[in-house]
Amino acid sequence: MNGNKRVVITGATGQLGQALKERAEGIPGFEFIFLDRQELPLENLEQVVRSLKSLQPHVLINTAAYTAVDLAEVEIELAERVNHLAVREMAAYAAQYDCKFMSISTDYVFDGSSSFPLDENQPTAPVNVYGRSKLNGEKAAFEVNAQSIIIRTSWVYSPFGKNFVNTMLQLMRTKDEISVVSDQHGSPTNAFDLADLLLNIIEKDLWIPGIYHYSNEGEASWFDFAIAIRQLTQLDCKVLPVNSDAFPTKAKRPKNSLLDKSKIKSTFDITIPHWKESLTKMLEQYPEL
Structure with a gap:
């Protein structure tokens, strides 16, 4: 291992996993191993433990999750295995083998x-199966490993895979008019x-256990978010605000999931960019725009 700290990251093909892969390149003193769902199927709890014992990480970052919010209402057991029981196994492994454990959670708690x-410190009360399974995972992690770090985030987007920004870009290129929900707020x-942020924590070895909230600064509705995408890309598509009742879904969504980031900013001494600034930056990475 050449004296490098081994960092194992689950969810290699997810948005955060791919962003970490890009950002981790060339960081000295660390060996990064990224595992996708084929290499580490989180629903197979025995294999999770076997893989970790074989890899022997110094740091384990879990970015993988069951995130199909509506499907989770039906696939309750699978959502629980991936978002709750697998997290428990990973946290327990980390506690037993002197490994640092970090896992990503959600505003849906x-x-x-x-x-x-x-x-x-706000009371949790998930309104859907997905949120409940993620909250169960948080609780389980701390039950077996008090040194865990859990970071709740919201409305994640990237150039990779399926997310709101990529969906809006596709719709705005192909339609004259779209409707977007205006009564759900977050960042x-x-x-x-x-x-x-995650790489900063492990590079500086700032391991301060607990639950933290992280999203970009500022507040938006999904409609505000869509308008910003349209303005920044100068796409010619009319965007209309509608209430969430116009798009009935199997799983209920939280109306306000704006997160207070005071704790993470003071603990890790970070500055968080405004969401519009970060959106502008990311859209510059799209070669077709």
Whole structure:
């Protein structure tokens, strides 16, 4: 291992996993191993433990999750295995083998009824199976490993895979008019900003256990987010605001999931960019724009 610290990262093909892969290149003193769902199927709990024992990481970052929010209402057991039981196994492994464990969670642990930004002490009350499975994973991690770091985030986007920005770009290129929900509020999160934070924590060895909230600064509705995408890309598509009732979904969504980032900013001494600034930066990476 040449004296390098081995960092194992799950969810290699996810948005955050791919952002971490790009950002981790060339960081001295670390050996990064990225595992996708074929290499580490989180629903297979025995294999999770076997793989970790074989790899012997110094740091384990879990960015993988079951994220099909509506499908989770049906695939309850699978969502629990991936988002709860696998997290418990990873945290327990880390506690037993002197490995640092970090896992990504979600704003969906809240019911969304609040009118103010939510800090880490606000009571949790998930309104869907996905949110409940992620909250169960948080609790399980701390039950078996008090040194865990859990970071809740929201509205993650990147150039990779399926997310709101990529969906909007596709729709705005192919339609004259679209409708976007205007009564759900939060803050978008550029996956690269979150990746930079995680790497900063492990590079500086700032291991301060606990739950933290991270998203970009500022507040937006999905409609505001869509308008910003349209303005920045200068695409010629009319964007209309609608209530979420116009798009009925199997799983209920929180109406307000704005996160208070005071704790993470003071603990790790970081500055978080505004969501519009980060969106502008990321859209510059799209060669076709």
